Amino acid sequence: MLSPNEFQEEYPANELESKLPDSPIGSLRDLQYLYGKLYTLATTGGGEYAPYLTPDAASDLVDTDDSLIVVRVNVSGDEPRLADDDTGPVQVRRYTKDMIQQIGHCKYPAARGIDHSVTHQAGKNSDPEKLARYAKERLIKWAVDDVVTEAADEHPNGWIIEQLAELGADETALETIEETIIRKLGGESATSLLTVQVKIDPDGEYQWPGDLDVFNEAMRQRKLSKLVTKNKADDSSGDATDLVTGLPARTVGTSEDPQNYFLGKQLEKFPGLDIENAWRSHPISEDAAITVMNAEAFVEACTYRTFGAKVYYLPYVFGRLTSETVYELYGLLYRAVESDGDTTPIEDAYERHSEREIDDRTFRFYISAVMPHQMSRYDVFGETLNGRLHYPKELAATHNQFVRNVSAFNTNTEWTAPLPTNEKWDLLSGSDDQLHAVATGWYFYQTFAERDDDEADADDPRITALVSVLSGEAIGVDVLLEEYVDRIIDDQTDEDDHEGFPAFLVASQFAQLCALADNGLDLLKSSGPSKEPITLEPSYATHTMPSLDEIPIADGGHPAAPKLESFINDTPALSPDHDRKAGSVTSQRRGAFLLGALVGDIGSYQEYSEDRSTTLVDQFPVKSITRSRIKKVTQETVAKTLTYTRKEKKQQGVYPGTKAEHIVERLRKTILDPDPDDWEIETDDLRFYYALGVTYGMNDHPDWSQMDSDADETADIEEEN
Known part of the structure; x- marks a missing residue:
């Protein structure tokens, strides 16, 4: 195969343009036809019979x-x-x-x-x-x-x-x-x-x-004879207008295809197929069909496997084809064929973009996922010609900026940030490999319910989510909540790998949810007004939280109170600003979050101060939370809180208010209006924000590392004096 430089020398601009299709790429067949043309020119040259040769076979x-x-x-x-x-x-x-x-x-x-x-x-x-x-x-x-x-x-x-x-x-x-x-x-x-x-x-x-x-x-x-007799057809051919060139020609109906589309057993593309008349449903001329078949080398180089499916990420020139843009495209395809690394076509294209070898405005990407089954059956889903390099790269960058910079995950005070980070968790570390995670689907593998890839099917939401973010399509928030909750429950109940409440998982899911909701990406969609606040971008400060001296705290106040207030107000899914009416779903979601926060706070107290092996977090796992049970869980949690308040007061003589008072007071107001028996919030919604609250509550304590750092700094100053 000619190198990009050799290709340009062999086919000067005028000669190359004479060999290119006249119209822009408007379909997968157009794209495959262009790939096949370029492959033939790069391997067997021009000529009437060149497209029929198979130089790579030997x-x-x-x-x-x-x-x-x-x-x-x-x-x-x-x-x-x-x-x-x-x-x-x-x-x-x-x-x-x-x-x-x-x-x-x-x-x-x-x-x-x-x-x-x-x-x-x-x-x-x-x-x-x-x-x-x-x-x-x-x-x-x-x-x-x-x-x-x-x-x-x-x-x-x-x-x-x-x-x-x-x-x-x-x-x-x-x-x-x-x-x-x-x-x-x-x-x-x-x-x-x-x-x-x-x-x-x-x-x-x-x-x-x-x-x-x-x-x-x-x-x-x-070779042509095989294009009309596949799948036991006698002669699936006839005179029609070629869908690629737009010219009248003898067309064939059972030609091979690099992506196994439009075959007799590919039911999504050929519903109710009459094999002898396949040429009427999908008329492609003999020569065009052969050229399309020659696209296989380039098509295969721009694919990868994940979740038991084959993902196609095929670059093409957007708009009119010129020699300059086709030279760029050929360079992309050539490097994809020659690449022997573990990177995806997305990462390779981004590297070329970073090196200014391609212009993102010039290219689009055809994206689809194909799920193979037995008996040569293939399911195609998520198909689009609107993929752009911008979508996966921006999601990766937005996620990292969110985890690294916003106040929900960062603090420079002597109190922890609302949610934890962890360098060993990719989604909580701001990893530089985030683009690889998005491109391969690892981004969703870490947060969605686990499945056996050997038994994956076309309804796998991980694949749907992957194809959506690659093509800039919004994901239903209902899908995310269901997957998140299933994974949380599985992790919390896994007896073989039980390490307590999966706080880092929940924090990862929430970071992902917020990144997808970014205004610049708009990758979340709601199923109705009650879910709409979840799809809105949070308004967390894009810097670390202010120091304690800068936080206005009333006499007898506590740094945890303004932190909770700020987090709720800046999270659209929880904010009172999105209460459409008294007792709205947003209010109910806030109640679930506050209950979780109290369970997490008191559960941590039981573990570290009371040395309890079983805490409220274990007593009220996520799968146990329903609308019918939430009032009882609230009553028992508040009662336990008051018990520890009285105990500490008795031991210390004085206790300024109720333990975790900043949570308890808000919870009392939220959980009773309306009565939880009359709540409308859906179970997955309720459980996820309860789990988020537990994660928040478990992380709601002094930042020992920050306090140690402050103490060391003070000691150094005193020593200097």
């Missing part, structure tokens, strides 16, 4: 020993005979790169059968006897194939193929071929291409198949 044989076995046939006399010159009837040699067009190889990708061309590719490390059989089949099988003989009958030089078939009936000639091959290989196995050379004129040279039009046409007809 690329691993180039410059290897005994990689080409040639049966040499002289048809210049009255009867065909094997060559009797110094080279002999059979030549065993190296296959070289400059012979691609000469041997005219066209692979037939089937477990059994012969290749479309007279040149045939043997299996790996075939023994001499098998190679001899394949060599003889050039005469006794390919030359008498029905499609080949029909093509020969209609071609003025068809007699050359007829002469091969005639020689194939000569047992002495066949024995000579076999004996010569076995002798020249010396009993050693080999991986080889097998072909023929023919001498047409008495004074002429032996010619390769690719140099003779009759061999090329027979190869072409044999």
Whole structure:
């Protein structure tokens, strides 16, 4: 394959533009057709038969020993005979790169059968006897194939193929071929291409198949025949307008496809398919179909697997094709083919963008995910031509900025931030690999319910979410809440890996939720007014929280109170600003959060001050929280809070107010108006914000590291004085 520089030298601007489609890319077929054109130009060059060749099929044989076995046939006399010159009837040699067009190889990708061309590719490390059989089949099988003989009958030089078939009936000639091959290989196995050379004129040279039009046409007809008989069709073809070129042509209905689309068993693309009339539903001309098939190398290079599905992320030029933009596109595709790293096409494209080798405004990306099933069934979902490099990169950057910079996760006070961070958790560390996480789906794997990828299906919400963020489509907040809650419950009840409440998981989920809600991305959508506040971007300060000296605290106040007030007010899903009426769903969500915060706060107190192995957090797990139970849980939690308040007052003599008073007072007001028995909030919504509250409450304590740092600083100052 030509390098980008070689491609540009081989095809100057004017020449390249003459070979490109006239119209912009408007469909997957247009994109595949362009890929196929570029691949053909880069591998087999121009020419009528170039698209039919398969140069990559035997690329691993180039410059290897005994990689080409040639049966040499002289048809210049009255009867065909094997060559009797110094080279002999059979030549065993190296296959070289400059012979691609000469041997005219066209692979037939089937477990059994012969290749479309007279040149045939043997299996790996075939023994001499098998190679001899394949060599003889050039005469006794390919030359008498029905499609080949029909093509020969209609071609003025068809007699050359007829002469091969005639020689194939000569047992002495066949024995000579076999004996010569076995002798020249010396009993050693080999991986080889097998072909023929023919001498047409008495004074002429032996010619390769690719140099003779009759061999090329027979190869072409044999390959085309497979485009109309797939899936047991008799002849799925007819005259129609080619959907790629827009010109009248003979169209085919069962051609192969790099992405397995529009096949007989691909029900989403061909509902109620009549196989014989598939050409009417999806008319593509013979030559266009072949060109589309040649897109496979580039298509495969721009795909990756995740969640049991195959994700396609195919770049294309947006708008009119020019030589400059196509050179850029070819560079992207070439590097994707040559890449041997673990990065996705998205990351590779972004690297090119960072190095200013491509302009994001010039390119769009076709995105889809394909789920394979048994019996050659494929489900296609999430298909769009509107993908942009901007979407996954901006989500990765927004998530990192959120975790690193906003007050919900950061503090420089002697009290903790509302939610914890952890360098060992990718979604809480601001990891530089966040783009890789978004691109591969790891971003959602960490927060969604776990599944067995071997049993994944097209309804897998992880795949839906991945395709959505790649294409800039919004994800339903209901989907996120359901997945988040299922994962929380699974992690909290996993007896084999039980490490307490999954606070870092919940914090990761919330960070993700907020990043998706960013105004610049707009990747969340609600199912109704009650969920709309969740889809709004929070208004947390984009800097660390102020120091204690800067926080206005009333006499007898506590730094935890303004922190809670600020977090609730700056979180649209909880803020009173979004109470549409008294007792609205936002108010109910706030009540669930406050209850969780109190459970987390008192649960932490029980664990560290009371040395209790089972705390309120364990007593009231997320799966136990429902509208019917929330009042009882609240009553028991508040009662336990008052018990510890009285206990501390008795031990210390004085206690300024109720323990966790900043939570208790707000909870009392919220949980009773209206009565939880009359609440309307959905269970997943209720449980997630309860879990978020637990995480908040468990993290609501003095920041010991900050206090230690302040103490060290004070000691240093005193020492200096």
